[in-house]
Amino acid sequence: MVENLIEVKDLYKWFPIRSGLLGRVKNYVRAVDGVSFSIKTGETFGVVGESGCGKTTLGRTVIKLTEPTSGSIIYSGRDITKLKGRKMKEYKKKMQIVFQDPYASLDPRQTIGSAIMEPMFIHGLVRDRKEARSKAEFLLEQVGLNPDHFSRFPHEFSGGQRQRVAIARALSLNPEFIVLDEPTSSLDVSVQAQILNLLSSLRRKLNLTYMFISHNLAVIRQMCQRTAVMYLGRIVEIAETSRIFENPKHPYTVALLKSVPLPDPKKRKMLVSLEGDVPSPVNVPSGCRFRARCKYATELCADKAPELIEIEKDHWVECHYDIDFSREAKVNTITA
Numbered sequence: 001m002v003e004n005l006i007e008v009k010d011l012y013k014w015f016p017i018r019s020g021l022l023g024r025v026k027n028y029v030r031a032v033d034g035v036s037f038s039i040k041t042g043e044t045f046g047v048v049g050e051s052g053c054g055k056t057t058l059g060r061t062v063i064k065l066t067e068p069t070s071g072s073i074i075y076s077g078r079d080i081t082k083l084k085g086r087k088m089k090e091y092k093k094k095m096q097i098v099f100q101d102p103y104a105s106l107d108p109r110q111t112i113g114s115a116i117m118e119p120m121f122i123h124g125l126v127r128d129r130k131e132a133r134s135k136a137e138f139l140l141e142q143v144g145l146n147p148d149h150f151s152r153f154p155h156e157f158s159g160g161q162r163q164r165v166a167i168a169r170a171l172s173l174n175p176e177f178i179v180l181d182e183p184t185s186s187l188d189v190s191v192q193a194q195i196l197n198l199l200s201s202l203r204r205k206l207n208l209t210y211m212f213i214s215h216n217l218a219v220i221r222q223m224c225q226r227t228a229v230m231y232l233g234r235i236v237e238i239a240e241t242s243r244i245f246e247n248p249k250h251p252y253t254v255a256l257l258k259s260v261p262l263p264d265p266k267k268r269k270m271l272v273s274l275e276g277d278v279p280s281p282v283n284v285p286s287g288c289r290f291r292a293r294c295k296y297a298t299e300l301c302a303d304k305a306p307e308l309i310e311i312e313k314d315h316w317v318e319c320h321y322d323i324d325f326s327r328e329a330k331v332n333t334i335t336a
């Protein structure tokens with residue numbers, strides 16, 4: 001077993017912006033703008049950040065649902081960045097994604113049984129329909145649904161049940177790695193907890209590795225062993241999740257932690273909110289891209305972009321300064 005199932009090096013995904021009759025490229029959306037990280041076999045690796053910072057694009061690019069602009073993706077020791085066709089298909093089987101919205105990811109005209117069997121047929125994983133059906137029924141059971149629901153349509157299910165179907169579909173090819181892109185964000189809190197428990201137990205039972213994308217810090221804290229904090233296409237901090245919460249080192253991480261509502265309903269206001277909006281990924285600021293919203297920013301931050309460096313073992317931070325946040329208001333109040 002390899003230590004790192006995924007190794008991403010200097011990954012970029014820029015979307016061209018075209019205009020005019022000839023569709024010339026005028027500019028780029030720098031959705032993922034030079035990130036490096038690895039995901040250990042068997043772990044749940046969290047990716048957190050505000051809306052639009054590039055989380056989904058990163059998840060899609062890592063499994064090559066979106067082609068990277070440059071950089072490399074190593075899967076289980078093999079560089080898959082340039083693989084195409086049949087060779088890539090083998091890897092596509094191993095890497096799956098579950099989206100936020102099970103309403104959008106399931107075809108309303110297709111029974112849930114067909115939805116789960118479809119990838120098995122596409123990848124030639126089963127000999128015939130009978131085998132596919134029995135596998136699909138087993139998967140329904142595995143995700144906590146009744147196998148008798150095989151012939152029902154998505155509209156006959158609740159949001160949580162539909163997300164269970166989406167998970168069963170993702171499992172249909174016996175994957176090793178699953179990108180979970182806000183898998184519970186569209187669900188009620190009580191249902192959310194059930195789906196999170198299901199995902200945790202499936203990971204253990206099936207030896208899965210997850211990349212868990214969320215903007216919900218409480219969920220990240222509950223689910224992830226290590227976490228990357230993304231800001232405007234870059235990873236600005238990576239560490240064990242407990243360190244991210246207890247000893248954050250990037251001013252953005254600190255601001256993000258503080259902008260979460262307090263769990264006590266009587267104090268349901270933001271502790272300190274993050275001020276200003278995320279700058280556009282089309283016109284990325286020079287120097288440190290967080291500087292306009294950072295109360296610690298200096299001239300150096302305008303002149304020079306910091307690099308992600310390992311400030312303590314396994315704790316990486318992209319900031320020019322080692323700021324002492326210990327006197328700031330307590331930030332680690334978040335519980336699931």
Ligand SMILES: Nc1ncnc2c1ncn2[C@@H]1O[C@H](COP(=O)(O)OP(=O)(O)OP(=O)(O)O)[C@@H](O)[C@H]1O
Nearest residue numbers: 015029031050051052053054055056057058215281
């Ligand atoms: N196919 C695309 N073409 C052009 N721009 C895109 C495309 N997909 C994403 N983007 C842009 O890339 C940036 C990052 O988007 P992305 O969806 O990855 O962010 P996100 O962190 O997942 O946001 P959210 O939390 O809202 O889901 C955004 O500015 C978005 O508009």
Ligand SMILES: [Mg+2]
Nearest residue numbers: 055056057181
């Ligand atoms: Mg997203």
